Amino acid sequence: MEKLIVQGGARLTGEIRISGAKNAALPILAATLLADGPMTIANVPHLHDITTTLELLGRMGATVSVDEQMQVEVDPRTVTNQFAPYDLVKTMRASILVLGPLLARFGQAEVSLPGGCAIGQRPVNLHLDGLAAMGAQIRVENGYIKATAPRLHGAHLVMDLVSVTATENLMMAATLAEGTTIIENAAREPEITDLSLCLTAMGAHIQGAGTDTLIIEGRQSLYGAHHTVVPDRIETGTYLIAAALTGGCVKLKDTRPELLEIVLHKLRDAGARIDTGPDWISLDMHGRRPLAVSLRTAPYPAMPTDMQAQFMVLDMIAEGAATVTETIFENRFMHVQELQRMGADVRLEGSTAFIRGVECLTGAPVMATDLRASASLVLAGLVAVGETQVSRIYHIDRGYECIEEKLAQLGADIRRVPDRRAA
Numbered sequence: 085m086e087k088l089i090v091q092g093g094a095r096l097t098g099e100i101r102i103s104g105a106k107n108a109a110l111p112i113l114a115a116t117l118l119a120d121g122p123m124t125i126a127n128v129p130h131l132h133d134i135t136t137t138l139e140l141l142g143r144m145g146a147t148v149s150v151d152e153q154m155q156v157e158v159d160p161r162t163v164t165n166q167f168a169p170y171d172l173v174k175t176m177r178a179s180i181l182v183l184g185p186l187l188a189r190f191g192q193a194e195v196s197l198p199g200g201c202a203i204g205q206r207p208v209n210l211h212l213d214g215l216a217a218m219g220a221q222i223r224v225e226n227g228y229i230k231a232t233a234p235r236l237h238g239a240h241l242v243m244d245l246v247s248v249t250a251t252e253n254l255m256m257a258a259t260l261a262e263g264t265t266i267i268e269n270a271a272r273e274p275e276i277t278d279l280s281l282c283l284t285a286m287g288a289h290i291q292g293a294g295t296d297t298l299i300i301e302g303r304q305s306l307y308g309a310h311h312t313v314v315p316d317r318i319e320t321g322t323y324l325i326a327a328a329l330t331g332g333c334v335k336l337k338d339t340r341p342e343l344l345e346i347v348l349h350k351l352r353d354a355g356a357r358i359d360t361g362p363d364w365i366s367l368d369m370h371g372r373r374p375l376a377v378s379l380r381t382a383p384y385p386a387m388p389t390d391m392q393a394q395f396m397v398l399d400m401i402a403e404g405a406a407t408v409t410e411t412i413f414e415n416r417f418m419h420v421q422e423l424q425r426m427g428a429d430v431r432l433e434g435s436t437a438f439i440r441g442v443e444c445l446t447g448a449p450v451m452a453t454d455l456r457a458s459a460s461l462v463l464a465g466l467v468a469v470g471e472t473q474v475s476r477i478y479h480i481d482r483g484y485e486c487i488e489e490k491l492a493q494l495g496a497d498i499r500r501v502p503d504r505r506a507a
């Protein structure tokens with residue numbers, strides 16, 4: 085195991101490049117299973133979840149190669165089995181995304197119930213109900229979802245609640261189903277739009293991506309195609325907050341400002357000067373302490389739950405008081421206890437955190453509990469007085485490409501060392 089050691093106090097300045105989005109690359113890699121020919125995917129981030137997905141595709145028999153620029157080629161024509169084993173799936177929520185493609189393309193799938201960040205119960209009923217409505221026979225046995233369907237058929241699906249991966253799974257399954265599928269109350273996240281662009285390049289017929297109604301006309305087959313993954317808006321937001329916390333001035337390149345409207349709006353409210361171009365965002369705090377900003381998470385285009393922990397750190401050292409309400413996941417405040425150990429003034433009441441900004445946090449040994457919680461602890465370390473040691477950083481490696489290198493490039497004092505105590 086490894087840990088990150090952060091010495092607080094450096095004001096972040098400079099430029100870094102934003103990576104491809106984890107939450108777009110993962111469904112797109114699953115979508116390669118739908119093709120009749122080789123797929124090439126560019127701008128794939130170098131992350132633990134990606135390696136796990138590539139291993140999963142390889143274990144199914146797909147021919148997988150990766151070049152030095154992280155362009156991934158997947159040839160699904162060599163797939164020999166439709167089995168996603170627990171030892172791979174347990175670490176990663178997105179592994180459920182192979183279920184729809186396997187069923188639609190091969191008529192069967194056996195997929196372990198997924199793991200991922202322990203931020204709530206995260207059931208998969210919407211995925212299973214949607215596939216059942218499309219004609220799949222499904223049973224859950226011994227921790228595995230076992231599904232068959234000679235050929236899925238189109239269906240009119242009205243989702244009980246907005247789910248990102250359920251929308252993606254059902255959209256992928258529908259591309260090869262017989263007839264038309266309508267998905268109402270679909271999620272509108274940009275990663276879904278990116279997946280739809282990739283599927284369209286493969287010959288799929290999808291209308292309404294980015295809206296809450298998707299209409300998908302099933303095709304007999306899809307062909308191999310090339311796709312470049314959309315930039316990671318959550319990574320972008322995380323580095324913007326890192327700069328804002330430290331009173332810094334940074335420019336983030338290869339990103340998409342229009343995907344972060346609410347995040348940029350809140351950062352402006354916090355006192356940041358933000359400028360944008362077609363593929364860059366700059367933030368300048370002019371050395372000032374941020375102002376507290378209240379927020380409430382909700383599906384896109386509202387504030388992403390994946391930015392909640394990072395914004396809480398901003399509020400913890402801001403001038404003033406704020407409330408942060410989490411509406412998506414029932415257990416996504418696990419960072420609070422660790423941040424309190426660094427001196428944060430926070431009170432939790434149900435799904436709302438009441439935060440009073442303090443002049444400074446103090447460095448401490450802290451433990452990462454999930455992906456964005458880990459990021460929040462690193463951000464807190466950047467502004468804390470003294471040294472912060474963040475252990476269990478395998479969570480962070482699921483979602484942030486070279487986080488210590490990127491932060492160091494912006495002037496942070498951060499290094500990765502072996503965590504002998506945890507080993």
Ligand SMILES: CC(=O)N[C@H]1[C@@H](OP(=O)(O)OP(=O)(O)OC[C@H]2O[C@@H](n3ccc(=O)[nH]c3=O)[C@H](O)[C@@H]2O)O[C@H](CO)[C@@H](O)[C@@H]1O
Nearest residue numbers: 107178206207208209210211246247248249389390412413
């Ligand atoms: C790999 C990926 O893209 N992960 C993202 C995805 O997760 P994920 O797709 O798992 O999150 P969902 O959008 O499905 O979850 C939204 C809510 O719906 C509930 N739910 C979901 C499915 C279901 O069948 N039944 C059910 O009750 C969940 O428990 C949660 O309370 O969207 C989340 C919400 O933006 C993000 O935090 C994750 O980073």
Ligand SMILES: C=C(OP(=O)(O)O)C(=O)O
Nearest residue numbers: 177178200201390455456
């Ligand atoms: C919750 C997240 O990831 P996952 O859905 O893969 O657990 C995340 O990216 O913040």
